Amino acid sequence: MSLGQYLDIFGGMILDLLVKHILLFLVALAGAALAGILAGVAVYRLRAARFIVPVMNVLQATPEIVLLALCIPFLGIGYVGAIVPLFIKGILPVMQNTLSGLRSVEPGLKEAARGMGMSERQTLFRVELINAAPVIIAGIRVSAIMLVSVITLTAYIGVESLGTLILQGIARMDANALLVGSGLSAGLAIIVNQIMILLEKTAMRLAGRSR
Amino acid sequence: MSETAIKFRSVTKRFDGTELPAVDRLDLDVHQGETVALIGASGCGKTTTLKMINRLIDPTDGAIMVAGRDVRSVPILELRRSLGYVIQQVGLFPHMTVAANIAVVPQLLGWDRKRIAARVDELLALVHLPPEQYRGRRPAELSGGQQQRVGVARALAADPPILLMDEPFGALDPITRASLQNEVLDIQRKLRKAIVIVTHDMEEAIRLGDRIVVMEQGRIAQAGTPADLLLKPATPFIASLLGEDRAIKLLQTMKVASLMQAGGEMTDGAPGIGRDATLHEALGVFLSSGAPGLTVTDEDGKAVAMLARDGLFRLQSAHR
Ligand SMILES: Nc1ncnc2c1ncn2[C@@H]1O[C@H](COP(=O)(O)OP(=O)(O)OP(=O)(O)O)[C@@H](O)[C@H]1O
Ligand SMILES: [Mg+2]
Numbered sequence: 001m002s003l004g005q006y007l008d009i010f011g012g013m014i015l016d017l018l019v020k021h022i023l024l025f026l027v028a029l030a031g032a033a034l035a036g037i038l039a040g041v042a043v044y045r046l047r048a049a050r051f052i053v054p055v056m057n058v059l060q061a062t063p064e065i066v067l068l069a070l071c072i073p074f075l076g077i078g079y080v081g082a083i084v085p086l087f088i089k090g091i092l093p094v095m096q097n098t099l100s101g102l103r104s105v106e107p108g109l110k111e112a113a114r115g116m117g118m119s120e121r122q123t124l125f126r127v128e129l130i131n132a133a134p135v136i137i138a139g140i141r142v143s144a145i146m147l148v149s150v151i152t153l154t155a156y157i158g159v160e161s162l163g164t165l166i167l168q169g170i171a172r173m174d175a176n177a178l179l180v181g182s183g184l185s186a187g188l189a190i191i192v193n194q195i196m197i198l199l200e201k202t203a204m205r206l207a208g209r210s211r
Numbered sequence: 212m213s214e215t216a217i218k219f220r221s222v223t224k225r226f227d228g229t230e231l232p233a234v235d236r237l238d239l240d241v242h243q244g245e246t247v248a249l250i251g252a253s254g255c256g257k258t259t260t261l262k263m264i265n266r267l268i269d270p271t272d273g274a275i276m277v278a279g280r281d282v283r284s285v286p287i288l289e290l291r292r293s294l295g296y297v298i299q300q301v302g303l304f305p306h307m308t309v310a311a312n313i314a315v316v317p318q319l320l321g322w323d324r325k326r327i328a329a330r331v332d333e334l335l336a337l338v339h340l341p342p343e344q345y346r347g348r349r350p351a352e353l354s355g356g357q358q359q360r361v362g363v364a365r366a367l368a369a370d371p372p373i374l375l376m377d378e379p380f381g382a383l384d385p386i387t388r389a390s391l392q393n394e395v396l397d398i399q400r401k402l403r404k405a406i407v408i409v410t411h412d413m414e415e416a417i418r419l420g421d422r423i424v425v426m427e428q429g430r431i432a433q434a435g436t437p438a439d440l441l442l443k444p445a446t447p448f449i450a451s452l453l454g455e456d457r458a459i460k461l462l463q464t465m466k467v468a469s470l471m472q473a474g475g476e477m478t479d480g481a482p483g484i485g486r487d488a489t490l491h492e493a494l495g496v497f498l499s500s501g502a503p504g505l506t507v508t509d510e511d512g513k514a515v516a517m518l519a520r521d522g523l524f525r526l527q528s529a530h531r
Contacts, residue, residue, distance in 0.1 A: 106300070106302075107300075108298060108299070108300035108301065108302040109302055109304060109305075111267065111298055111302060112296075112298050112302030112303075112304070113304075114267060114291070115262075115265055115267055115291060115296040115298060116291060116292065116296060116315055116316050116319070116365075117288045117289070117290075117291035117292035117316065117319055118288075118315075118319065119288060122319070127304060130306045131304075131305070131306060206306060207305060207306045208304075208305030208306045208307070208349045208350065208351055
């Protein structure tokens, strides 16, 4: 079967898998970004939250596939079992960048904010987070690129994504399925990267770092 | 003297894990309408002293009163919003426009938009930045001197009676620096704030300070008017800060009026000098004319007194 014929016959299914892949990605990324920023802010502001860092480091060192497997007994197979471990893997880069972004905000800005009578919370929202935004978004980009490809692995636990095509390709020695599955995954990663770079630049401009 | 704006009562600050106190039993009064310049070697405790006023640092011992109230008894955010603060590194918010930077404290105080916008324009005009041209710019689009001006405008935004400035013009070239110093003098003449300004630069302290406080290892080594210090530096260190040419600097700080002799003998054809001119300017006239005496004139150009050359040379020894 030629690639053209393959696309003709399976086009609908491919599109369906692509949409599922993107949805899965968006949910995992949104969760990871939110949790990562919250964790980063918590570690930055609260001494008691410091324990999060070593915990996240251990989780990050765990291979995705192991994490997926470990979650099966607790979360079963299916969407929840797929999204939770991915989301966990996505947190660390965001958290790390949030932390280093906040820590690298010029001390002069923090002092000006405090000295003029902003509360801790006003300082965080009006000065620190905005000035750390480019670094935070760079962390989200790292997460996004990782997640968009790692999501293919969820096919192993029966969740449909572009990974399903790759698994089929391997099982049936089907070059077309392999090509389409991996090609689309790679394409997605490139697009996601470009979008995030654009966002980063916008954030830089908003933070007044360039004109 | 008028009302005391800031009072330090035996204030000591000992940072954790340090041997010597950064500020050691400091007593100081700053009056409303007065500019006090804090000067001294790096690490002598100038910034610490300043930051204890707005409680960015809390003293280990002693008390600080602002407008008669112990700073610890005022809610901290309220205290800070009531004090103008220009920090050492300017600290303009890069993500905000010039207008938004100036508006920070008024906004925190809940002023309405119209009032804030009007105030921003008024302040930009005060620091000689045409509002139409500058209010919408980002700090990155300003020169260093313009940023400092915005820093000063921002500190003045809510019209605080007290202005705290930590080396506000430290990073500027001498020309920009001098013009900003003039603006501060101008603003001070109009607004009569109590200003505490930290500086490394004795010329700046002499120009801006009604009084100069020299600090050494957390203590006041000498406090007095520029003329007090220039006439009688208390230690060799202070003398070295003032420079070998301190006699000349003294002449810069004194007016002809302070040394002229009313009813002194008028010599015909003696060169004239205004009574508001500095003795330094008078010295220039003496040097270029070779005359032993000058005719001192008032605002209308009428001769009112005379200034003897010998008086200038006796100035130092008279106070020794
Ligand atoms: N947060 C801190 N913790 C410990 N020591 C500090 C702290 N801040 C200042 N010090 C010490 O206190 C002393 C006074 O510091 P301060 O910043 O007041 O000096 P300064 O006179 O403003 O110096 P400079 O002219 O260099 O700005 C210094 O010895 C400094 O090392
Ligand atoms: Mg300092």
